[in-house]
Amino acid sequence: MSNDLPIRKIIHVDMDAFYASVEQLDNPELRGKPIAVGGGGKRGVISAASYEARKFGVRSAMSGRLAEKLCPDLIFVRTNFARYNEVSQNIRKIFHEYTDLVEPLSLDEAYLDVTENKIGMPSASIIAQEIRQRIFEDTGLTASAGISINKFVAKVASDYNKPNGQKTVNPEDVLQFLEDLDIRKFYGVGKVTAEKMYQKGIFTGKNLKSKSLEYLTENFGKSGSYYYxxxxxxxxxxxxxxxxxxSLAAERTFSENLSSEVFMLEKLNHIAEEVSRRLDKSKVAGKTVTLKIKYSDFTLQTRSKTLPYFISDKAIILETAKDLLYQEKLNNSVRLLGISLSNLNTEVTKKKSTEKQKKSVSVQLKFEF
Known part of the structure; x- marks a missing residue:
């Protein structure tokens, strides 16, 4: 480990079962009971599950029907994103009392760089403890945290002592921590990749570390160097x-499967309108339109088209999505449609910023803590 580089102290804060916890906070009669946010109806998909529900195997992204089979007493609650956003903003205000280097990942988690902080506290672990206490005092909700030398290790660590706990991985412990880690715990290694790694004898970080950069790149493509x-x-x-x-997107899951493109046009109209509204709100535009199709057998297909100019207008988004819909025959009846716009004009700003950084900074693949 190099000592000639600036030390980074990174905290990853992750709220515990955030949506479900907010619902239980606002509705005392739900406390201590298994609840699922979203997922109601025949085709609903769960957005979040309380810890009481998780004991039965209920998870986010699970269909409501399956969740109800696993937990017959499960209580379904409608999502209330306006409320979740309100609570999230209050939590972020607490973060900014300690540092301005806050990177939100979603409404319920964020990275904080407290290397230099507003309270002059040298211990990142103590800052994490204070933040979690402040969140509880101000909102009544609990949070977990991971503290370490970089974002990756901090994120992995935040999951260790959930709920309402924290874990610090000190600089001298990082290598051993990663070697002992189950490959499924590596952020960025999904279920499919984990299975592929298992087939190649990679079960832990130590197994992964034994593989060369060439081997990992050959077997896992661009992600190989990331794993290395x-x-x-x-x-x-x-x-x-x-x-x-x-990117920016919107999608809809239908109460009944749709079997004809004609029946999908009205749905696409509403989705395109929502995408356009979000683009206008964010003051961005994009060139690449992607149509997402989820079939009744849960297989997923995407079709994309890149235009020579930036767009945000609903009519153009809709027409492009319609062209993609009719591009080829559907494989099955459809349960979900989505439209996303990527290749945004924000990427131009990002590219210029990156080029500027490259001129002034030489990248060194070394530890920073």
Whole structure:
């Protein structure tokens, strides 16, 4: 580990079962009971589950029907994003009392760089403890935290002592921590990749570390180099207070499967309108329109088209989505449609910023803590 580089102290704060916890906070009769936010109706998909529901195997992204089979006493609650956003904003205000280097990942989690902080506290672990206490006092909700030398290790650590706990991985412990880690715990290693790694004898960080950069690149493509460096504790991505949006999307799951493109046009009209509204609100435009199709057998298909100019107008988004819909025959009846716009004009700003950084900074693949 190099001592000639600035030390980073990164905290990853993750709220505990956030949506479900907010609902239980606002509705005392739900406390201590298994609840699912979203997922009601025949085709609903769960957005979040309380810890009482998780004991039965209920998870986010699970269909409401399956969740109800696992937990017959499950209580379904409608989502209330306006309320979740309100609570999230209050939590972020607490973060900013300690540092301006706050990178939100979603409404319920964020990275904080407290290397230099507003209270002059040298211990990142104590800051994390204070933040979690403040969140509880101000909102009545609990949070977990991971503290370490970079964003990757901090995020993995935040999941260790959930709920309402924290874990610090000190610089001298990072390598051993990563070597002992189950490969499924590596952020960025999904279920499919984990299965592929298992087939190649990679079960832990130590197994992963034994593979060469060439081997990992050959077997896992561009992600191979990412795996090679993170298992060595090398992840130099800074906390970015102003994350540049890469895409914007909207989608709808239907109460009944749709079997004809004609029946889907009205749905696409509403989705395109929502995408356009979000683009206008964010003051961005994009060039690449992607149509997402989820079939009744849950297989997923995407079709994309890149235009020579930036768009945000609903009519153009809709027409492009319609062209993509009729591009080829549907494989089955459809349960979900979505439209996303990527290749946004924010990417131009990001590219210029990156080029400027490259001129002034030489990237060193070393530890930073």
């Amino acid at each position: 460096y993170i298992v060595r504790g090398i992840h130099n991505s800074p906390v970015k207070p102003n994350r540049i949006r890469k």
